[in-house]
Amino acid sequence: MKILINYFSGTGNTKFVADKFAEAFLTEEYSVELFSMEDRDLSNADCDLLVLGFPKFYGYVPLFYLDYVKETLNQSKDTKKVIMFCTESGGTLTSFTEFIEILNDKNYETVWATSIIMPNNYLIKSNYEPTPVLVTEDRINKIFSTVKYIVDNVIGNNTHIETADEEKASRARAMAYGLKEKxxxxxxxxxxxxxxxxxxxxxxxxxxxxxxxxxxxxxxxxxxxxxxxxxxxxxxxxxxxxxxxxxxxxxxxxxx
Ligand SMILES: Cc1cc2nc3c(=O)[nH]c(=O)nc-3n(C[C@H](O)[C@H](O)[C@H](O)COP(=O)(O)O)c2cc1C
Ligand code: SF4
Ligand code: SF4
The missing domain is CATH 3.30.70.20 (Alpha-Beta Plaits)
Known part of the structure; x- marks a missing residue:
């Protein structure tokens, strides 16, 4: 099975998790290709399973990453599986619905979609706090086992799609689209x-x-x-x- 892992990472959190996915699949002896959206687009994606990773921005999926997948991933002839993960620092659920629909239209079926809690990188306002050191270490230390759990489950044909409160999700979505204009x-x-x-x-x-x-x-x-x-x-x-x-x-x- 060929695994393609693609991500965007501003400051390294999402890259860290994407690297752990590569490690987990490699221990199962799958072939793995890993690249950032900055390296190239997805038009030549050749895989049986696609892993997509991105940070949470303003309570939602970053729209530039959603657009990148929408615009560059080609329609697949056979149904392909997708694992999607969103790194975030607030411990809140993520609405993956819009992203899953975009992928469905391209014949990519999301089998696992989840948030992964990481230390906070967003400190540009005085009331945004850095994550305490011990909490940071704890979050980092848990990543490989979280990722391995997902990989083992997906290999075992299990599925899990995280769902967020729809009202909150639609407010976050509206804010994300509003900020895009600003x-x-x-x-x-x-x-x-x-x-x-x-x-x-x-x-x-x-x-x-x-x-x-x-x-x-x-x-x-x-x-x-x-x-x-x-x-x-x-x-x-x-x-x-x-x-x-x-x-x-x-x-x-x-x-x-
Ligand atoms: C512009 C921006 C907005 C963010 N908004 C949220 C948010 O709404 N909820 C949250 O839990 N974390 C938020 N964060 C924190 C990041 O999602 C988190 O630290 C993420 O793991 C960063 O990943 P990266 O290092 O791969 O860029 C935000 C970060 C940035 C830069
Ligand atoms: S915050 Fe803006 S200017 Fe700074 S690296 Fe990111 S995209 Fe570039
Ligand atoms: S702000 Fe100045 S010192 Fe800092 S990275 Fe940019 S050029 Fe270098």
Whole structure:
């Protein structure tokens, strides 16, 4: 059986879980291909089982990832199975319904859809707290067994589709679609302060090339998806959001 694992990860949480899926399938001696949405699209997807991973953004599936799958995954002739996971930090359920319908239309049947709790990477407002160290360690230590449980169940033809409160889900969905229209407003919150040493790391790691250098100054443009990778990669913590300098999330940081 060929397994294809695809994900988006802003700061490393989702990548960490995707890597654990690869490890779990490899221990079962399946063939595994693993790549991020930044590497390429899904148009040449060749697999028997597709694993899709993404972070939760604003209580919902990130719309740019949903669009990526919708636009690049081709219709399959045979029915293929899908495992979907959403990393998040709040311990709330995720509504996968819209994503599952998109996949159904392409003849991909979701057999497992679940949230996976991780340490919080979203610290750009003063009231958003980092996850305490011991809780972080506990969450990280549980990932492999969680993933192995899913893999064993899917191999055994069991299914599980997490369902969220529909009213909350539809509010979160509306907010996610509303924010999509306000990408410029989100980008405008970011700026670089005088501690910046012009290393260009933020520019290099931005998944959407949203940071431009204009006349020696960094400008955040509306392709920003608010993934907070730039904030956390910066060696001098020089990126602020609406004047607030957040603590950096280094636990599982993608190093670019
Ligand atoms: C823009 C943004 C919005 C977020 N919204 C939520 C949320 O609504 N609920 C939640 O539990 N976590 C939320 N988070 C936290 C992330 O979902 C969580 O830390 C995730 O594991 C990050 O994955 P990554 O490191 O792969 O990007 C948010 C993070 C970001 C950057
Ligand atoms: S500019 Fe926006 S999209 Fe780019 S890394 Fe920073 S938060 Fe992410
Ligand atoms: S990563 Fe930080 S120090 Fe480097 S250019 Fe960006 S803001 Fe400046």
């Amino acid at each position: 990408a410029g407003m989100i980008a405008a919150g970011y700026s670089v302060d005088s501690s910046c040493d012009f290393c260009d790391d933020c520019v290099r790691v931005c998944p959407t090339s949203a940071i431009l250098k204009v006349e020696g100054k960094y400008v955040f443009t509306e392709s920003c998806i608010n993934c907070v990778r730039c904030v956390n990669i910066c060696p001098s913590n020089s990126i602020t959001y609406n004047g607030y300098k957040p603590p950096q999330y280094n636990r599982l940081m993608i190093k670019g």
